Amino acid sequence: MTDLRNARLTGDERIETSFGTVRLEHTFPTDDTSQLLFDQLDVQRAAQAYLWSLPLGGFLAWRDGVAETFGATRFGDFAVCDSLREKRGIVTANLTTPYIMNFTSLADGPIVIDYPAGPTAGAILDAWQRPVADLGLTGPDQGKGGGYIILGPDHDDAPFKVSSHYVVRSRTVNVLVAFRVLTQDPDVMAQAKAGLKFARGGGSAPAPVRFIEGVGREWSATPARGLQYWQDLAPGLDEEPIAEVDKAFMAMLEPLGIAKGRPFAPDERQRRILEEGAALGELFARNNQVNPRYTQPYWKGTSWYKGLDFDLEQQTDTILQLDQRATWFYEAVGSTIGMAHPTPGTGQVYMTFKRDSQGRLLRADRTYRLHVPADVPSAQFWSLTLYNEDTRRPYDNGGTDSRSASLDSLDQQLRFNDDGSIDLYIGPTAPPGAETNWMKTMGQDGWFVYFRLFAPAQPFFDKTWSLPDFEAV
Structure with missing residues (x-):
């Protein structure tokens, strides 16, 4: 008996694998092993x-x-x-x-x-x-x-x-x-x-x-x-x-x-x-989606990734970008030139994250704060939208209007800090006084967000402006 890594693959042999026991007799797979291998292959x-x-x-x-x-x-x-x-x-x-x-x-x-x-x-x-x-x-x-x-x-x-x-x-x-x-x-x-x-x-x-x-x-x-x-x-x-x-x-x-x-x-x-x-x-x-190993965070030292991070043709000269596009199309729909290749003043940017400032996966039973620095580089507007990890659709927390799952710079109810920055909150409860800047999570519904920049400006591209990670309150 041996494991798969050390298998000789010849003569009479019994090989223990994660999917069952493979048996060889005179080097041939036995009849029961044949079906086991076909099942695993398929x-x-x-x-x-x-x-x-x-x-x-x-x-x-x-x-x-x-x-x-x-x-x-x-x-x-x-x-x-x-x-x-x-x-x-x-x-x-x-x-x-x-x-x-x-x-x-x-x-x-x-x-x-x-x-x-x-x-x-x-x-x-x-x-x-x-x-x-x-x-x-x-x-x-x-x-x-x-x-x-x-x-x-x-x-x-x-x-x-x-x-x-x-x-x-x-x-x-x-x-x-x-x-x-x-x-x-x-x-x-x-x-x-x-x-x-x-x-x-x-x-x-x-x-x-x-x-x-x-x-x-x-x-x-x-x-x-x-x-x-x-x-x-x-x-x-x-x-x-x-x-x-x-x-x-x-x-x-x-x-x-x-x-x-x-x-x-x-x-x-x-x-x-x-x-x-x-x-x-x-x-x-x-x-x-949670641990994209084919790329790095957009801003060094954070957990923020660009959502649409592959070629629009979905392939290069050497590979079909299987993991890259599967990540995006598992959690999103659509891909346009404006989404993938925005330029200063045109297109859209989609930033996403799944971990807090301590590197911990997000939880629905914990409240988090995002400090958005002043002068967000967006010529049209920006938005922070909350999604359910199970469905990847806008989060259903019982709210009846859009601001229950999305806060944006066009929202007259948002309260900004004196320096133009803003603190946004996500979690089961809002900190006192922050109710207008808060989106509710419930139970064990895992969640993530997109921070969108519509018509992003130059400070986004040269990274002189950046978002910090969410911090657990």
Whole structure:
């Protein structure tokens, strides 16, 4: 008998492993060992496929949740998330501005968009949440508005080469068109909605879209767990072309009943393996999220990380950025040029952390203080938003308005210090006198935050301004 590290792998041998006893007879694996090894191989593959598929899994959960909750099932339907209940369905949603979003298939032809002018942050994303194009201030229209034509993977671009529109191509059949108005002025919102038009390519004239508003329902775009994750993923994979970089992962899923062009009907063993693999994969993703070993904190001596910390193509010349993108798409949705590559005065910054000033993991039963120095380098506004670690959606602490889970510089109720700095608190109870600067945590609901800078200024980039860690009170 030996352990796996010291195994000879020849002759007659019994090898003790973490997943059972492997037996060799005359160097061959015995029949019972064969099944043990296949099970272990498939669980490992399912866990890795879970990590790989998170961008698409998040997109599908988001798309299907919008269709079910808002009834946004027709071409040109845009769901508007404005209230806390509506925004709380989106993974790591920003609670300061509304979301206006549309999921559309390019299977029936290209899409023509008339996009409105104004202070907006928007994007066209493919089904792997890669940006097809930014819209608004960080897009080619630079906030002046303009026309866009979205081509699918196989659409001919020849008919559009003389177009005055911005012509872009998605590598997937399904796309998301979404934007946020970066002001709370209702007139600007009304103008943006009036100026947005949608049509199929091929000569049909753009027409006003249908905005679905005031739904006011709780919903969830968090991907399902267990077997349901794969039941949701399989038809999504079947709708899309398989890129060269993804073929190895499709090979991992094929023995588990997920293959292009085949119905997903797993047998009992496959279901068990897929359930284990989904749980193990999520544990891997959460560990990467809490302890990202591929990067370092943005500000030396702190636990603050940049949330979106990978290339927008999700790969380099040498690797698919599997861990990097899995970390982000486990806890967030969307990736745009403005989010990943902000420049002074444009785009957004997403800073996150999971540990306090003593390096301890955050707890819901402990109160913490964040001292935000004066002169936050943000030309538009900043916000601190609280999220639930289990769902990765805005924290539900029983509050009914957005400030129960998000505090921002536009909030007239915040109390600043005399020097322009501000102390913000998160925990089960507010320190006396700090109630307006506090967000409540409950029970054992693990939590994390995003500190967002909208239109970050130069002191963020040269790090002459920084955030300290949260301190336990």
